[in-house]
Amino acid sequence: MGPINDGAYNANDAIKAYFNAHEAFENSSSDADKMRKAGFGVVLTHSQDGLVRGTGTVIALHDGQNETMLKETASQHFSFDKGTSTQDNPSSLMGAIALIKQTYLDAEWYTKQDEMVDISLSAFNINKSYPQFFEAGGDKLYVLRADKLGDEFGVQYIIKGNGDEYQRLDEIKATNAQLILPVNYPEAYDVDDPLDALNVSLEDMKHWEMAPYNLKMLADNGISYSITSDGLKDASKLPAMISQSIEKGLSEEQALKALTYNPAQFIKMGDKLGSLSKGKYANFIITDGSPVKKDTKIFENWVQGNPYKYEDYTLPDLAGDYTLTIGNDDYQMEVSGDPGKEKFKIVVNDSTSYDVKSEISKQLISLSFKDESKEEAGKIRLSGWLKANEISGNAKLPDGSWAKWNATMNDEQDTSESEEEKEDEDKEEDEDQVGSLVYPFVAHGNTEKPKAETILIKNATVWTNEADGVLENTDVLLEDGKIAKIGKDLSANGAREIDGTGKHLTSGIIDEHSHIAISRGVNEGSEAVTAEVNIEDVVNSEDINIYRQLSGGVVASQLLHGSANPIGGRSAIIKLKWGYSPEEMKIDWADKFIKFALGENVKQSNWGERNTVRFPQTRMGVEQVFEDAFTRAREYEAEWNAYNNLSKRDKANATAPRKDLELETLVEILNSERFISCHSYVQSEINMLMKVAERYGFRINTFTHILEGYKLADKMKEHGVGGSTFSDWWAYKFEVNDAIPYNAALMHGEGVVTAINSDDAEMGRRLNQEAGKTMKYGGVPVEEALKMVTLNPAKLLHLDDRMGSIKEGKDADVVLWSDEPLSIYAKAEKTIIEGAIFFDREEQGDKLDAIQAERARLVAKMQGEKSNGKSTQKAKPKSQIIYHCETEIQNYSSLK
Structure with missing residues (x-):
């Protein structure tokens, strides 16, 4: 089937480089309002159709007309999903990759010829100057595939991942790619019924537990990323999801940066967006607490100086006695008066105090006073935010330096400290219950990748596949990933010895x-x-x-x-x-x-x-x-x-x-x-x-x-x-x-x-x-x-x-069998590749016990989630297509 587009377009409809989001963009007040309520002020929008999807445009989420489009053309977009194209090609992931590769080659050739016009290739070349975004989809391996594709053509993509990048952390870090990460963390499975529990794979159970750690683990490894609400049914759930990652150790600063500063840098608009700085767009939100924590209320969302109000302010009752900490200095501060009419003073002792000048505007507070107890009393200026029973922010000291400050209500201090201690204890207890990361991230994965060892297999029957034939009672030394020696009575310092008596050693099956x-x-x-x-x-x-x-x-x-x-x-x-x-x-x-x-x-x-x-x-x-x-x-x-x-x-x-x-x-x-x-x-x-x-x-x-x-x-x-x-x-x-x-x-x-x-x-x-x-x-x-x-x-x-026989100098790819290797009774006891043991039947019992114990722990943890009133999802089995030569040839359109 040929392309459906008439005109000088690419021969494949999945190559839509000519599509410009700014030409198709339509203002939607309701859609914009949903995003504003979630705290967003700007979005990069693009068509999610095709392998090469054309350009994206940057939109400010306010109801103006001419001011909403901040950057007409900001990016070029790719994916592994051919989208709405009705053409048969490509029908597979490898076909999609090949078509993108061919498009790069065709685009390069197109610049050097003048015999034909291809609107798609022309646009593709123009769009190369913009940041290149790749929606990888799938799982963490798709991120690696997208990066490898880009490397082949000297392109560093900004890659939208799947939230499971922690499972291949070293490889993801090695890409040097900036990532866009969803936070649609899975709910616990309803596993009260033992049969339902059997339907959930260990991989899915472990991912449920570890998904909220993804952001922290990537941040700890210096991987730059932004956070997207894509994948959430409701963007307003974003803070609740991010809160889960904060509970797992992600700092609020890192989370906020991934929602503001980083995405602005990704689209090359850091000079206008991403931070509160003079000269940048007046885009900010006013909340009653941290914007990256659940239950935080957004009072106002200002987009390019346009205010949108969502919650009425409730002035807190600040009256009470506080401990004011400025850097390393502590003061006792007394606040009196009704909300909106507060008076602040520093209390030195029963007979001495001095007033603090104050100004409160919604959730913002400014305080200033002179510390009369110091020889050269200068004015200390405090600015900050109001929170429940606590006020905090930044202080400018008399010498011009800056310090952090906070004021905590005294009669709540002991209680809050005990609550914090309890939260820390709960957090430590939760962390102690987290399972190990395994490679690969499925049942039978290992906590560490097998490494080559010096191995001496003693007294085995060795099937060499060489002129020596079958050698009885023979030793084989594996060293540095190679077959180092074959003979009798061999020894090697520090070698791991394996008794091969009564067993048979062959080269590995290919x-x-x-x-x-x-x-x-x-x-x-x-x-x-x-x-x-x-x-x-x-x-x-x-x-x-x-x-x-x-x-x-x-x-x-x-x-x-x-x-x-x-x-x-x-x-x-x-x-x-x-x-x-x-x-x-x-x-x-x-x-x-x-x-x-x-x-x-x-x-x-x-x-x-x-x-x-x-x-x-x-x-x-x-x-x-x-x-x-x-x-x-x-x-x-x-x-x-x-x-x-x-x-x-x-x-x-x-x-x-x-x-x-x-x-x-x-x-x-x-x-x-x-x-x-x-x-x-x-x-x-x-x-x-x-x-x-x-x-x-x-x-x-x-x-x-x-x-x-x-x-x-x-x-x-x-x-x-x-x-x-x-x-x-x-x-x-x-x-x-x-x-x-x-x-x-x-x-x-x-x-x-x-x-x-x-x-x-x-x-x-x-x-x-x-x-x-x-x-x-x-x-x-x-x-x-x-x-x-x-x-x-x-x-x-x-x-x-290098392979196929047991010969000195060949790769140490060997198998130790319990019996003659072609016997129906023979079991592979150890399968060794380049001197590393990748399968060990002696350890298989322990591995199965560990899998069973891990499943039981996770089932109990999920049951605890349900009993605590948290929502769960229905248990469902994960199926796998087992490929053969003819798989999908009768309906290869199933992968479109």
Whole structure:
């Protein structure tokens, strides 16, 4: 489906850089009044539609006409949500990221050409001069994704987060981004019913408890942020939410700064907004207490000198005796008279006192007097605010210096002190009950990320996957993340010794084909070729399947795009470093791969009746997609080569070709700089793609699934392609009818590098058993069967120089098993990645007990909230989409 906008606009309707908020803005007295009642005087407003949303405008919240718009164009806005666009592309998060990247490249190219007009790109370039805001949405990982996208193009976004940034604090701080933070803290769950309690994840329980700490933790780490009311049903609830953070240790000054000074700086209007200074707009509020505490009344909200009254003033009765503290000096002060007619005096003793000049205007108070007890008596001037039983503010001393002052009513002092002490005790008690921060922030997370150790595994049966074969009663030393030594009677000072007697040590399992740990869509199925999208952009480090697969001995996985199109997206190769960030999990030294696909999925056989438009619709069409794509890639490469070969003088007078992320990726394939893992089933199509590749001068790296590989294993061997297959899947769709469980053995016997993969989060936990099935079906020797989930996938992924076998110098990615590794009785006791233990079955019992205890503590705490009359929300389970190759291809519009 094409764009709905007529005219010279971008080809994708989600790119709305041309939209200007100031042109669409309409004054709404009722909306403005709601915000004023909450204490706001100015807002930055923009359209919340599209990936590139156009500009924002700064509006003063008063009822004037010409004066309301303070800054016509103040910002440019982005998001990961394509909004109202009815076009299929993008249909996934990785697609959205790729489209934004391509827009940056197109905008740069647009400035150097004069052959076409694109209103969207023209506006995009103009808007680059304004502060760039990115509404990340999602969770804390989306903040990291937005920042990474900006870094690629030299842009530092101001990022609107989700309120859970504390869960990845180090990574968030490293972005150096200024943040906009919501304070829509969740209510406690109603967990009186034990079944309801089971429906609430530990992650949601812990976030309920820790969300109010977010602001303090970020402030303590020097992260600059502003606070938004966005996400609250009623903006007037903002002070109550912020009060929760103040109770957790956020200072009132920090909270107020995040509502005033910081946002003014973000929109580059600090010279006019954000503080009470001469020459700035007369924007201020008058309250009966701290503006960032609940139950504070707003008497007046002045916007550009226009007063809006919301509460009548009630003059407090100040009569009484006070202790007046100015800096380090204490005075006794007496106040008499009715409200509005007070008289103040300093009492020295029963016979000596002197008057204090006073002026009270609503909640503001000014006092002045001379301290006659001092040799050079000068006037002390006090200004401040009235609060219940206390007056405080700033004092100017006779020598011109400043000091803080407060006056506390004497007959209330002891009581207030005891109340403060009680509040401190309650606060300390509450803090003592707060659970630990864990990485990742889900069940089975660790309070500290696993670190590499020096580990000596003694007396194990070592399956080397090398010429040495299986070594009995052998020691292996892991040091500095590497396999340092293999032998007998080894020793190492300070090493952690693990008794391997009766146990088996293998290299870690590597899953060549996985779809775990991916956020918001495994398929960008909107077009036949989507080589521009990248799984690396959407790695989800919080997926519990990472931990589950560690429990099955998996140390690394290739995260593949699905099979919705002939040429899908680029893959991510990760180590399963549970608790680490997405960037830390990626194997940065690995070669680059991409997913291709053949068969029913790509020609949309099972997508439903409406999907009969997108090319291809037949297997012949699939071949033509490859031909067209690589022909375009060759032409693209030739165009760039011609430009790059121009002389410096000629190049100055020429326009560089448009950089195309899709074609850049295809050129990498042509030049063997990126390698293909191809979803495949039927012999004829497998043969076809090998011939296509040969015509264009490259080779297919891996056929995955490859359930008819046994029919043409000789041709696969000749082509140089590997096979990554299932052990015994068949008959789950028509094109699998000829699958047999002997497939892996037959390909292996023909000399094809053969691996067993999962394609499934559950199967990924037992790949050792899947490899063992090749011994039953085809008589594959046990060591060769083990290689099908260790060394062979390492070879297919070009990781075998550092992974896949136990050899001195290779990465310390090993698994200690309770039994022979391919046995159905074998359990992974320890899964070690680069010398750090990421799964330890010995500790699993304690971990489960800790999870149970933490849940019980949080349930009790939530029940206490309900019994104290606080509102609760209904308990609800959190579901997870388990991705497979074909996930969402029948309804990929579900992610729009």
